[in-house]
Amino acid sequence: MAYDEDLADRIREIVQDEPALSEKRMFGGLAFLVHGNIAVSASGNGGLMLRVDPQRSDELVGGHVQRMVMRNREMDGWLRADDEAIDGDADLRRWVEVGVGYARTLPRK
Secondary structure, eight states, X not given: OOOOHHHHHHHHHHHTTXXXXXXXXXXXXXXXXXXXXXXXXXXXXXXXXXXXXXGGHHHHOBTTEEEEXXXXXEEEEEEEEOGGGGSSHHHHHHHHHHHHHHHHHSOOO
């Protein structure tokens, strides 16, 4: 499944003024990177994938936001927000800001 172009446009609107932002097609989705680090992605499986501080994973998970599962293993620091979690603009902005905020703290690539 291809990523949602409308979601990608909504993300672009939120991150348009972010310094050192780039976009890259990855894993069937469109990732938004800050200084080369993935912040968020319009997922090829629908919804939003985001990178977060692994220490915050437990507090951020719930409802329509879950840990990413890679190789049958839940991953701290990587979350998936279903479409229901990002339906409203304020909800999407919140999750994008969490991902971008964490990406800003990472070393440049």
